[in-house]
Amino acid sequence: MKFLLFITIVLIIILLFYLLKYNKVNILMTIILTYFIINFILNPTLCIDASINGAKLFFTSLFPSLFPFIIITNILVAYDGVNIYSTFLGPLISRPLGLPKEASFALIISMLCGYPLGAKYSCELYDLGNINSSELSKLISIASNSSPLFLIGSVGTSMLGNTRAGYLLLFSNYLSCVFMAIILKHKYKEPVSKLKVKTIKASKNNNLGMVLKSSIENAIATTLNIGSYVVIFSVILAIIKNNVVFNIVLNKIYMESSLPKNALSGIILGLIEVTNGCYLLSKGNINYVLSLCFISFLCAFSGLAIIAQIHSFTHKYKEISIIKYVIRKVIQGVISFIITLVSLLFLNDRTLFTFSNKTPLTISFKSYIPILLLLFIYFAHYFSKKLFDVS
Template sequence: MKLNHKKLVQLFIAIIGLIFLVLLLIFAEQVGDSVRTGVEICLYTLIPSLFVFMALASFFVNSGLLNHVLSPFGWICGKLFHIPNHYGPLLFMSMIGGYPVGAKLIAEQIQQGKLSPQIGQRMLCYCVNSGPAFVIGSVALPLYQNRKLGFFLFFSNIAAFFVVGILTGIHQKAVQTPIQPKRQQIASTFVHSVLSSIKSMGSICGFVLIFSAVIGLLYDTGVMQSLVSLFGFFMDPNLAKGLLVGCLEVTNGTIACGDIPGITSILAVAGLTAFGGFSVHFQIKSILLPTGISMKPFYCYRLIYVLVSVIGVWALLQLTQTSVSTFAAATGVQGIWFSFSPVSSIFLILLSLLLLLSDRKSDIIK
């Protein structure tokens, strides 16, 4: 029987999957330790820095409460990116929220009929970036004990955000504003935003655990060490290890970059946080599944995004004459307690007051 290219790929994936299952049984104890590391990443890094902001970002975008406040930002982005101005809150929340926030907001807007899949696919190319809570609280402080380097990483991501946004908007014609569905009540919108964020966090944490197990298995079987030795002919072995691990899962990758000396460490971290890692990409894919959006344009522009981020960090280091001193990361995740954004806490308090003072009856809360 003649096999075509597609069937050969499926057969290869099936064989790799079977080998992986066998190795999981052989190295069950070691894989368990790796999964526990992934659990620590979820508990001490992802959930504190992401969940509250994701829920509030979803609420503010879906409720339209920030449309007037962020209208100048929407106007600027509309002129630069050639998208409707009222997407300003979505762009702003994506820019400061963290990797999956932008994808989640885009998916919700498409499902609600407020955003066309074509524009959403274009916006995905630049609405996926690392937020300040991650690059400062979970990368710069544990690795370098230097908050300023965290801001450098964040600003370089912002630069890449605008560069890719402008590039995707070139030669794009003015887009008609889509029909806005009936506005939901504030309380029901808030409840829906929290519930959908819980579901998204479950997906995000699930992929972190899977990729933590894969990385642990690669180490236990000696595959990772062999790959590091292979790439060690072309680069520093510590750099090779950081890049290999970071391409799979960004948090473990940035921890591994703690062993890289000098400025190379922060440049590697800049590239990894801009790329996001395949774990983040699968998280995005799971969120976008109901929309049917293709991620091919995302990958086409991600290389530009990474290059701009790395060049941006290098330029900031040269302009400010900032030295980089690495502090080798200990085994396991470097958890930062209460690494959420204070802005999220303020928004949550204001939102609670808004709900208490609202005189409109909710169709959910009676």
């Protein structure tokens, strides 16, 4: 039986490699979607329950915090607030990061609204000639963050039941962006294109009633869009969790890492969709230090669902590599993980972070030595090139 399963996995890998190598994307997607359709037919109860759980997660954790915040942010944008911020804070924010002043618009939007608006406005700045391709590549890596209300409200308050934990996640995620900016920093240059005939500006209509109406409509569309992603990926993740191959891989990782299975499931599935991953980790029987650190990693990485949204804005630019973006987000996730871990070591965890459903820290780190060595080699190579011009 094991041999047959092994052969099946090998054949699946060979098929995927062949389809990707020869750019048979349509065939690949047809196979994947057919698999999900079959699961819908064979396991309707599982899919319906997963859809209901996704909707509950959205309406209890995301909607109450995101909807009013998006309305207020939309009103701020309508009254040119972000451009006002950019005027005063642009040089202060962008120049130290090696970016032009105009890039501060996307940075501020990202800090206020989170994924994927930072990438959206970064692409608009590039289309208008305010930044060049290298600056766009850097900007979409930095201006791609979880929103403060998602971290503080949805994850910290609703999922973890501790607002202070949300503030720690916010601190770690934003500081990891600063570190990424330092790693990617290059000497500031004027944009290649000088045709700055347009800028991103708010509407001239300052009628409060009209602004409020359009802000609410936009907030409804945005939150429903987010909710749709949460629901559909809740179903997809439920199908994956009940897959035989996934459970075998999960058991193998469990035996090597000694992490609880529900925590491992949250981490792996969170790489696909961050909201469900954070929820699984918050409810898992895992030490709260590791729980927060892994949630911090997932929020900084963002998950494949959000990366797909980012790619919907950047795919038209051949000079922008989505693979490079994913690698950078992984590095940012690792940095955020480390910042959260170090921060917790210096905090009074008994008074600041108390989770009754978390277990003591009993994790063997021997299995992580190869990963740490690879990270050390990478950063050693990077800094040797920067400091000593080693090729």
